[in-house]
Amino acid sequence: MSVDESRPAGGLREERKARTRRAIREHALRLFLDGGYDETTVEQIAAAAGVSHMTFFRYFPTKEAVVEDDDYDPLIAESVRARPAAEPPMTALHRAVRTGLDTVLAADRDAVYARTRLVVTHPALRARQWRNAATTESLLARALAERAGTPVDLRLRVIAAAATAALITALTTWVDHGGADDLRTLVDEAFAALGAKPR
């Protein structure tokens, strides 16, 4: 996510790229929600966004990638590092996730729900999400390790993986109930099941 600082980020090129990226993503999500994920071809998305299908793949490595939210993980990792070192790891993750969630939900709850629903519902996207979960986990494990000043070991990796699993389970339940529940309550319950102290 680092931007080449030697070139001003506000140049016409950068701006254009950002706009194209946003356009592709927005049109893709709209088309997915309208006509279904499988039924929507990359060609259609590209056409809707006014680019060729090659350009699509230059911005997103796969069709699935366009649904991902890449900003969320680093945000949580950051939060983890900010937690006091004395806090038990699972509790630290819980609170970090809560913080991140509050931020994201406050911004655009409906968009988050729509996207989550898409991912949870569709097998291919779900699989993709889990693949990314591996990245999330090592990111979180490293954050935990840095916070505690210890090396990354099996214990921390398991805790990070379990926390990710808890979060995903909460998200799945959220969607299964049609978004009726309060997601934050579900997350709290999920972490409670892993023995994280609520406070």
Next chain:
Amino acid sequence: MSVDESRPAGGLREERKARTRRAIREHALRLFLDGGYDETTVEQIAAAAGVSHMTFFRYFPTKEAVVEDDDYDPLIAESVRARPAAEPPMTALHRAVRTGLDTVLAADRDAVYARTRLVVTHPALRARQWRNAATTESLLARALAERAGTPVDLRLRVIAAAATAALITALTTWVDHGGADDLRTLVDEAFAALGAKPR
């Protein structure tokens, strides 16, 4: 996996099918290990097994599916149901996984390692495995619920998901260390990180 009982399972057809299925799987794994997963095409696997690529897809829904081990999950679920109802859920899962693992490892440790290595190493297979993890989880959650005589709730689902995550983390570590460690010890450590009592 249920066989139509109205027809004897020992007919020529059934036998032939079983042989074809085994042939495809074995040739596929050999080719994957030899030349890499991506580099091996379904066409090549089919040719090696002496069938057309259509036949391949009639036996396995996707290229990835040929690597999966479908017998393992039900085996664990069975083990879970056999655990005493008084045992805490995470402990029950731990012991069930241990039991299943002992069985599988005793049979063909090297084959298990080779297959696990393939899956852990390759992103697409890894993703697929985790997609199945969703199935595994609901299977385990249901087993836990039946054992305790309670409905499946968020808590049980989270515990099942966390256990699966712990298992996968242990498997990943196993492969990362080149299979040098004792897998059962790793699994014990992984579950210990989730607070499962060792005994």
Next chain:
DNA sequence: CTAACACTTGTTAGTGACTAACACTGACGA
């Protein structure tokens, strides 16, 4: 034993995700 049937397979033709190569165009630095 044989003929009709059911099942399995191969062939062919297609779709759609994704890639490589190359030519073009326009923004940027000098």
Next chain:
DNA sequence: TCGTCAGTGTTAGTCACTAACAAGTGTTAG
């Protein structure tokens, strides 16, 4: 203002996967 090069479109391909039909072989009723 001009050369450079990042960003894009076009074209032509590979490969996973599917649908439709034709052909072969095990099974079974008569």
